[in-house]
Amino acid sequence: MLEVDQLACMRGDALLFRGLSFRLEGGALLHVAGRNGAGKTSLLRMLCGLMIPEAGEIRWRGTPIRAQREEYNGELLYLGHANAVKDEFSALENLRVACAVAGRAVSETQALAALEAIGLAHRIDLDAKHLSQGQRRRVALARLLLAQAIPLWILDEPFTALDAPAVALLARTLEAHLAGGGAVIYTTHQDVLIASTSLERIDIGEFAPC
Amino acid sequence: MLKILIAVVRRDLLLAWRRRADVFTTLAFFIIVASLFPLGVGPEPNLLRTMAPGVLWVSALLATLLSVTRLFAADYADGTLEQMLLSTEPLTLIVLGKVTAYWLVTGLPLVLLAPLLGVQFDLPQGAIGVLSLSLALGTPALSLLGGIGAALTLGLRGGGVLLALLILPLYVPILIFGAGAVGADAAGLGAGAHLLLLAACFLSALAVSPWATAAALRISME
Incomplete structure (x- = not known):
């Protein structure tokens, strides 16, 4: 469903990451990891189309997201910081x-x-x-x-400020969404167990320029 | 299409009602500035009558300039603006809804108060009518154009001054035609030409500014 090709991100004068590529299919859970300031939020905002990447392209069902903004917005739910x-x-x-x-x-x-x-x-x-x-x-x-x-949920730190029952409830909600064929991209610094048949993890730190 | 417009207008009117103090600040500013002039320049009826349209128009313009900075500020701060950009509905319509609500709570009260303030300046009946009409056509244009400035200066420090510099050149023609309408009426030339030019300003602002504002918001949110 979602294809990300050779993405690069600049904030101010600093290059945060480059050459970031991945594919995401329905039912997949993607955990974006990285230290503070690595560019996790920037990556999520790019995936939503709120930020324009320095280089690279993001495609939704084969078409660049910038060419189909309102259609893409209809298939996307973003919860930010x-x-x-x-x-x-x-x-x-x-x-x-x-x-x-x-x-x-x-x-x-x-x-x-x-x-x-x-x-x-x-x-x-x-x-x-x-x-x-x-x-x-x-x-x-x-x-x-x-x-x-x-189909696509993009969640920036969804577990912050929640108590244990709420975290569990949110995890169950995400599982139900994945089981229904939806995809989830999220960031978190907490250890939350989400049962998924296809769990992927991207560490943005690996794409930082040396 | 109309549904989202109404939803946004209702939302912003309700928000404005819940924070009434903000709205009253703008109105109080308008009333205070317009009321201080007669006290400051003295009770010379002819002088006051000549000054009235200009003073009222400048007060309305400054009141708009002061309050328009807040048009997107709260939505920007709490993340609502991000969600608006990700709506399946066109951003231009959301922007138009926000500007409409803004005009209803700040522009319309100015139009309604102007006749009362006109009496302070001893304006004749006919001139008061022309003044209200010119404000009714001019303030929506001020709100629409102010939206572009508010979107461009979103999240900047000292944005208020920058906004004034950006938007004032666009406000000047509206001020000239608006205040000129009353003057032309008093001189017996008829206010028709000025009012038609004001209407033209309003319509071109309506045609261009929602798109320009939406584009500016996308740039500011990067």
Whole structure:
């Protein structure tokens, strides 16, 4: 599904990595590893089309992603470092607005079910500014539960700020997505066991220029 | 297509309602600047009447310039803007929705308040009507063009000053036609030509700026 060919990344004057290539098929889990500042977030942002690579090409189903931006966006779900959660909105409003802006409006019942599944049932009407860091992360992650049909998930540090039950829940969600033929690319510094038939690991440090 | 536009407008109006203080700051600025002039230059009715359109227009322009910097700032800071760029809906429509909501909460109140402030300057009835009409046509153009500047200066330190430098050249014609409309009406020439030119400014801004703003956002987000 996703092909990455000889990718290079520059931040300021520094070349972070070069010659990075891989292929990702449906059902595959890709763990992007590397020390702080190695360019993990930059790589994920490039894969989303938010950043233009210094060199190389990214293809989705054979076509460069830059040539099919809106179609590609429809097959991609990205959760970045920032939660994209508005302080002024409640958990329910946040989830529904985020889905509507993404072009995938959901009904109130669907949104409520997702929030309940992620363990925010008793905090649905509370403004997000009163939620803890982990609860805000859960609001952002609730989008995953509504996006099982989207083939490619790109998750930047999805496990940060989550407690053990939430980490386990997220791992099960990812497993279900992989079993359904979806692909997941993620970064993490935590040891989380995700059962997958095809687990790959890329260490960005290996592609750093000497 | 219309659905996403409405969704974004509703979202931003609700956000503006929840942080009302920001909106009132802009309005208070407009009222204070426009009210200080009569106190500063003295109670000479003829002088005030001549100055009124210019003063009100400059106040409206500065109020826009001050508040437009915030158009994308909050969405940029909390990561929502990233998600907007990854939407399956066209970014130009999302941008248009945001600018529309912005105009409804900052531009429209200026248009509605202007007649009241016009009375302070002893403007005659007819001139007040022309002034409101010129602001109603001009402030949407100010909001649309301001969006380009806000997108280009996103995340920069000292972005406010840079934004002013970038956008002021585009604001000047709107200011001249807007304030000129009232002057032309008072001189008996009729405000028609000025108002039509203002409408032309608005329509060309509407045609160009959502695309320019969307392109600028993609560059700023890199």
